Amino acid sequence: MRYYHPDIQPYHSDHLPVGEGHKIWFAESGNRDGIPVVILHGGPGAGSADKDRGFFDPRQYRIIQLDQRGCGRSTPHGALENNTPHHLVADLEALRAHLGITQWVLFGGSWGSTLALLYGQTHPAAVLGFILRGIFLGRPEDLSWLYENGAGRIFPEHWQKFCAAVDYETPLLDTYYHRLTGADELEALRVAKAWAAWEGLIATLKPSPKTVARFINPHTALSMARISAHYFVQQCFLDDNQLLRDMPKIADLPAIIVHGRYDMICPMDNAWALKQAWPGARLEVIREAGHSAHDPAMADALIRATDDLAHDLGVPDRSA
Structure with a gap:
């Protein structure tokens, strides 16, 4: 079983003004020249967690965290005005441009998987690949x-x-x-x-x-x-079945989908439906896991996924 990579601290953090009075907090850690990966937290509104950096080998990845509008260290706290998924997608593009990143990996869980799919379908050319956990498609049944x-x-x-x-x-x-x-x-x-x-x-x-x-x-x-x-x-400000409808826009991009068999917040049929619409994606069903990214078996699967994607993107495995 894989364990979290050692705790590291960001080498850079700041607030980025994104308009309408909102400022989003972001931080960078790991290898400045590594594969850029942006961590998209859940909720919406839960905020980022320092522990999530441990899913990535800091020698391989340039790890970017942010608190989405209205939560965590972003301001104003709890604000609902000008706070929709479309604003969040625009914020990600503003952050990518601010950091001078051409393409990045999207790592998202729960609501973060929703946002990752929406961003990718809006800006597919900016995406290297996806690692998604606890899929939430934002449908009425969900x-x-x-x-x-x-x-x-x-x-x-x-x-x-x-x-x-x-x-x-x-x-x-x-x-x-x-x-x-x-x-x-x-x-x-x-x-x-x-x-x-x-x-x-x-x-x-x-x-x-x-x-x-x-x-x-x-x-x-x-x-x-x-x-x-x-x-x-x-x-969720989405059209009916929007994320599955628009899957052809990203169908050729590499993706690893990880879902807990006993996920009680986002049932397994979310991940199954996404896989049917994304034949090229790899789906891993984790038997001894629920929704949390930090259930031990889920954490193990996510760490393996980040190592595998780095290898697929041409970065040598340094985990030994």
Whole structure:
């Protein structure tokens, strides 16, 4: 089993103004002359995690992290104005130009996989390849699974608490959205923590108090719940089946898809549907993993994937 690469610190970090009052935080680490890879975090609104740098051999990769609009160290925190997937795609292009990168690898999980696909389909010439985990296609059935009639049947005790936090009303997503965007800031934070706890409790194969604690941290919970609800009540601002419809635009690009068999946030059929639309992609189903990138078997698969893609792109294997 592969283990995380040693902890490293960024050699450069800054905020990039991207318009409409937004500034996105980004950081670079690893080999300045290595394969550029951009890590696209989930949520939307969860923010980047330092631990994600450990998926990459720092001798092979130039590792770029960013906090998407409104979350993490980007400002203004929790902002919903001018915050759509199309803005996020434009932000990535602005960052790529700012860093002088011609092409880069897209590494995204959960919502990050959605954004990676959308960016790639918009700017295919800028992409070297993809490593995608915990696929989320943003379809109505994918939202229904998590917020209507799916995961709650597997975790009824957690679902009951999630619903009770807003005195369950239908549709639940709309109820959460109105509470999260209302004038009562204390109520918004309380509801945000309930939203974040629901996802944190079902994200890992085995119970992980550390994961839940990270999710319900007030700074993370507020941005993730607000921005996620903002996106989800708008069906992720995507056309029906848009990502699968537009797969021909990137069908010839190399891709490794890694999905946990027991992913309770983004069920396996997301990855299966993507593979059917992307015959050239490699799909790995990880039996002993859920949704989290940091389930041990998932982390092992992702580290192997980054090594494999580096090899496929012509970089010698230095893992020995």
